[in-house]
Amino acid sequence: MEFNLQDVDSIIDHWGPKPASLLQILLDVNHQYRYLPQEAIQRVAQRLSMPVSQVYSVASFFKVFSLKPRGRVIMHVCTGTACHVKGGPRIIERLEQDLNMKTGETSEDLFVTLETVNCVGACAAAPVVMVGEVTYSEMTPSKTSLLVKELREKES
Amino acid sequence: MSRLNSVQDLERLREEINRKRDSIKKRIRICGGPGCYSGGGVHLVPVFEENLSQRQVSREYMVTLTGCHGFCARGPIVVIEPQNIFYERVHKERVAEIVEKTVLGDALVEDLLYSDPLTGEKIVRERDIPFYAGQERIIFNDTGLNWSTDIDDYISRGGYSALAKVLSGMQPEQVIEEVKVSGLRGRGGGGFPAGVKWESCRRARGEIKYVMCNADEGDPGAYMDRALLEGNPHQVLEGMIIGGYAIGATEGYVYCRYEYPLAVKNCNWAIQQAKSYGLLGENILGSGFSLDIFVNRGGGAFVCGESTALMASLEGKIGEPRGKHIHTVEKGLWMRPSNLNNVETWASVPHIINRSGKWFASIGTERSKGTKIFSVVGKINNSGLVEVAMGTPLRKIVYDIGGGIPGGKRFKAVQTGGPSGGCVPEKLIDLPVDFEKLKQAGSMMGSGGMIIMDEDTCMVDVARYFLTFLAEESCGKCVPCRVGVKRMLEIVTRICGGKGKPGDIEQLEELGRSMKEAALCGLGKSAPNPVLSTIHYFRDEYEAHVYERRCPAKVCKALITYVIDVDKCTGCGRCRIKCPEGAILGAKKECHVIDEDICVRCGICLESCKFGAISIE
Numbered sequence A: 001m002e003f004n005l006q007d008v009d010s011i012i013d014h015w016g017p018k019p020a021s022l023l024q025i026l027l028d029v030n031h032q033y034r035y036l037p038q039e040a041i042q043r044v045a046q047r048l049s050m051p052v053s054q055v056y057s058v059a060s061f062f063k064v065f066s067l068k069p070r071g072r073v074i075m076h077v078c079t080g081t082a083c084h085v086k087g088g089p090r091i092i093e094r095l096e097q098d099l100n101m102k103t104g105e106t107s108e109d110l111f112v113t114l115e116t117v118n119c120v121g122a123c124a125a126a127p128v129v130m131v132g133e134v135t136y137s138e139m140t141p142s143k144t145s146l147l148v149k150e151l152r153e154k155e156s
Numbered sequence B: 001m002s003r004l005n006s007v008q009d010l011e012r013l014r015e016e017i018n019r020k021r022d023s024i025k026k027r028i029r030i031c032g033g034p035g036c037y038s039g040g041g042v043h044l045v046p047v048f049e050e051n052l053s054q055r056q057v058s059r060e061y062m063v064t065l066t067g068c069h070g071f072c073a074r075g076p077i078v079v080i081e082p083q084n085i086f087y088e089r090v091h092k093e094r095v096a097e098i099v100e101k102t103v104l105g106d107a108l109v110e111d112l113l114y115s116d117p118l119t120g121e122k123i124v125r126e127r128d129i130p131f132y133a134g135q136e137r138i139i140f141n142d143t144g145l146n147w148s149t150d151i152d153d154y155i156s157r158g159g160y161s162a163l164a165k166v167l168s169g170m171q172p173e174q175v176i177e178e179v180k181v182s183g184l185r186g187r188g189g190g191g192f193p194a195g196v197k198w199e200s201c202r203r204a205r206g207e208i209k210y211v212m213c214n215a216d217e218g219d220p221g222a223y224m225d226r227a228l229l230e231g232n233p234h235q236v237l238e239g240m241i242i243g244g245y246a247i248g249a250t251e252g253y254v255y256c257r258y259e260y261p262l263a264v265k266n267c268n269w270a271i272q273q274a275k276s277y278g279l280l281g282e283n284i285l286g287s288g289f290s291l292d293i294f295v296n297r298g299g300g301a302f303v304c305g306e307s308t309a310l311m312a313s314l315e316g317k318i319g320e321p322r323g324k325h326i327h328t329v330e331k332g333l334w335m336r337p338s339n340l341n342n343v344e345t346w347a348s349v350p351h352i353i354n355r356s357g358k359w360f361a362s363i364g365t366e367r368s369k370g371t372k373i374f375s376v377v378g379k380i381n382n383s384g385l386v387e388v389a390m391g392t393p394l395r396k397i398v399y400d401i402g403g404g405i406p407g408g409k410r411f412k413a414v415q416t417g418g419p420s421g422g423c424v425p426e427k428l429i430d431l432p433v434d435f436e437k438l439k440q441a442g443s444m445m446g447s448g449g450m451i452i453m454d455e456d457t458c459m460v461d462v463a464r465y466f467l468t469f470l471a472e473e474s475c476g477k478c479v480p481c482r483v484g485v486k487r488m489l490e491i492v493t494r495i496c497g498g499k500g501k502p503g504d505i506e507q508l509e510e511l512g513r514s515m516k517e518a519a520l521c522g523l524g525k526s527a528p529n530p531v532l533s534t535i536h537y538f539r540d541e542y543e544a545h546v547y548e549r550r551c552p553a554k555v556c557k558a559l560i561t562y563v564i565d566v567d568k569c570t571g572c573g574r575c576r577i578k579c580p581e582g583a584i585l586g587a588k589k590e591c592h593v594i595d596e597d598i599c600v601r602c603g604i605c606l607e608s609c610k611f612g613a614i615s616i617e
């Protein structure tokens, strides 16, 4: 989605331009653009009358935020305990190998970002992988590999 | 929706809702909980609706998307009332048949019924299935019955009657007394008596006070809070409103992890509905008491589940804990009196008010009252959410309810209390599970996560897993935690990597003991637990890693090798083609071999061999 100040402003207005809203505003901006554009951070700081550094400190404290653009597909492999004992780590290894990148990185063509998440609350279906808001249950390395292939085919 | 101005209005509404439902012949409950949702449960709703409307019988049958039924391993689940016929693993293609046979008719779709793994016997009714029969469902009872996004459904089952009872004559002190009598202890980890906390908050001086709900559910592997908040949000809200009245709060917050978008959505939805009925907001039920509740999302930091960090985060700051010398019940959010309880704690309150504190206190053990919801997951057949009375033996949870370990493997341990807890080994399988007994066993209740581990789980790897988690989640404010966790992680990583040294195990114990003393908040104080408890019960496994360079569970990569069995290998070449490292050599139709030096132990070959010729040593 193209960055535009009006969208950021309407998010700020929704929560109210007060310091207490900072986290909620950043969450919505991060969701909308899949990361926190620098212009947005500056706008938030300006409207909430706080130093840019304070906005940055909150943005870097919480795991959810990304300061760099992320892929069109964001894959979250669950690293919660249930998923760990049921083979989550092998899914990550396979994805890293398949995509030739490390967890936390984004592919150069901005197709995919690979991240981990500490439990999405679907532990009975472990191990799980999330793509955007869709949860894939009882995954294996091979099933995940296939999923990435399908996603890429769907895109082209 | 019209506003309810009195307790009588609420009762009239309830009668009206129930009268309207008289004409409904059957109710189809489709599970929309976290497990079934991802399995496609949510997509069944429109299919059922369409099917019924094509037959022009929509008015006589009610289709509801409910919260989690608990038996998530068998999802997507569909239950047909009034007989409560239980169908498991239901997919779209089966809907027409279910409607035809069980909804319009009274026949069963045999192959969708639960079949007992031992006897093969088909079980028809939900509550006859051993998984449910062994439980004592109170707090979690209605989640699977409840139409998650419909306040009328909650009201039809008696919802908000506890609030009505409180507002029609109970003094705040009486409410607090009832909760104290119940013996209810916080379900978020600490186990602090809820009534005592409420009393201190009521007594604290301040014009503005807050009630808060901790839905940060940081224990990775626990999801009962998600299930409750998402599936039955009004039960949690009703508890909070009662609590708000008791302590004299005017504002409330639900702090929910962002990883649970559906819980946030359903809770917001519920707040809007409650407000339009006048059950929340100004002048609740005409009583003069007013309370507003807002939902805030977290940002994915485990430490924000800690009360003071949570409040800092609500203020828009980074989530760093502060020292415990200032109590949040006196000076919490914005330095005002604040009462924080866990989702499950709040959800218990309406039951206590309706059925009395004495009744609640009659369940459970001497110092742990009531029931507890556990998230029983990992290497277990019936993974799901289980509610049992405090003091229920672990064996009953793992075997009678949980159905034992899959694949005929041996039960090894259960991890409870998440990153702050520890492992309870097989030899303690008869342990009655409550706050005290778990603590004595070197673990803790935590929020109720129970990760079942079998013989294929390496306990040193488990310790490393939690240390990695904690090293990432430590906020870094105090040195003992920041440095201590990192040091422990280095040592455990070394042990897993086959480079453990004599004295490492002792050093871990030493470090753990001093961190427990010196760390500032609960995260650091309890961070050594997963290590100390695994050393305590599985020292031999640590020693095998250090002294014999061996991982008995065959998990730690540096200590295992993949080998091909000469007798089983047909020389099909599949593994050779699949191996990403080119580590497998062999001519067609001849036995293949793995070059140990090139192999990165990814396991792809093992997965790809159709003849079971590859194994780990």
Ligand SMILES: Cc1cc2nc3c(=O)[nH]c(=O)nc-3n(C[C@H](O)[C@H](O)[C@H](O)COP(=O)(O)O)c2cc1C
Residues within 6 Å of the ligand: B185, B186, B187, B188, B189, B190, B191, B192, B214, B215, B216, B217, B218, B219, B302, B303, B304, B305, B306, B307, B308, B340, B341, B342, B343, B345, B346, B447, B521, B522, B523
């Ligand atoms: C590091 C840390 C993480 C915590 N995470 C949670 C959590 O996710 N959910 C929760 O309810 N309590 C959590 N707690 C406990 C809370 O600090 C607090 O005791 C609790 O929410 C109070 O509610 P209760 O008395 O109803 O349990 C955590 C504590 C610590 C030290």
Ligand code: SF4
Residues within 6 Å of the ligand: B303, B321, B473, B474, B475, B476, B477, B478, B479, B481, B482, B519, B520, B521, B522, B523, B524, B525
């Ligand atoms: S113990 Fe750890 S998490 Fe807690 S304040 Fe200290 S550094 Fe932060």
Ligand code: SF4
Residues within 6 Å of the ligand: B564, B568, B569, B570, B571, B572, B573, B574, B575, B576, B592, B608, B609, B610, B611, B612, B613, B614
């Ligand atoms: S896949 Fe199995 S049978 Fe085929 S060559 Fe490899 S080890 Fe032998």
Ligand code: SF4
Residues within 6 Å of the ligand: B562, B578, B579, B580, B581, B582, B583, B584, B594, B598, B599, B600, B601, B602, B603, B604, B605, B606
């Ligand atoms: S474990 Fe992986 S690297 Fe090693 S031989 Fe098998 S496929 Fe190749």
Ligand code: FES
Residues within 6 Å of the ligand: A078, A079, A080, A081, A082, A083, A084, A118, A119, A120, A121, A122, A123, A124, A126, A127, A128, B220, B221, B222
């Ligand atoms: S541990 Fe993966 S969803 Fe909970």
Ligand code: FES
Residues within 6 Å of the ligand: B031, B032, B033, B034, B035, B036, B037, B067, B068, B069, B070, B071, B072, B073, B075, B076, B077, B384
């Ligand atoms: S999610 Fe359907 S039973 Fe738990």
